[in-house]
Amino acid sequence: MSTPDIPRLLPWTGQDGKPCYLLTDRDDSPLSRRAGQVEALQLRMAAGLLEHARVLIDDPAVDARQLRFLSAQLSTALQDVLRVAQSRGARSADDDVPSDLGF
Template identity: 45%
Template sequence: MTTPNELRLLPWSGPGDKPCYLSSDDSDGYMARLADSIEAGQLSTAVALLEEAAEAVGNQDTTLDEMRCLVKELTGALRDILRVATSRGHLLATSDPRGPAY
């Protein structure tokens, strides 16, 4: 069984925006594959939003409402990506006996 420091932070939150964790030795199990798929989608969304933001900033015709909407979407994407980075950082730290490479 997985030890507490090897729990995988999942790319979604539970009730009250509390983090959800996966405790499993099976890195190819259904829940692990589902989490991997959701993380890939979140990363893809972040790339698309970054491209959209670069275009919007360079376009003088972008309205304030469009920028507000974009900032809201970017904020959500950043939250998702930080969760992915935290999860993957923990996975790396537990799989490398030397600890995190900071």
């Protein structure tokens, strides 16, 4: 087994909020598979939240408290999606994805 060139950014952070990385040259390791499952879940949740946001934004009865809560949830989902994009971009060696997305 050789040493990987680029560590994989995992879709979660450590207790102190710092990024977690996986150093492996195997995409089929248990932790790699789990990270892929978490990424897929995060992307599905973000898509669902976006649909919910569209409904709330179009509802004139929605109050400021509900919109603040929605914006907090959208912010969290966006952070997750950006982490997935950064991780996948680094693994595909795609230069179009910035290596530091500022979170």
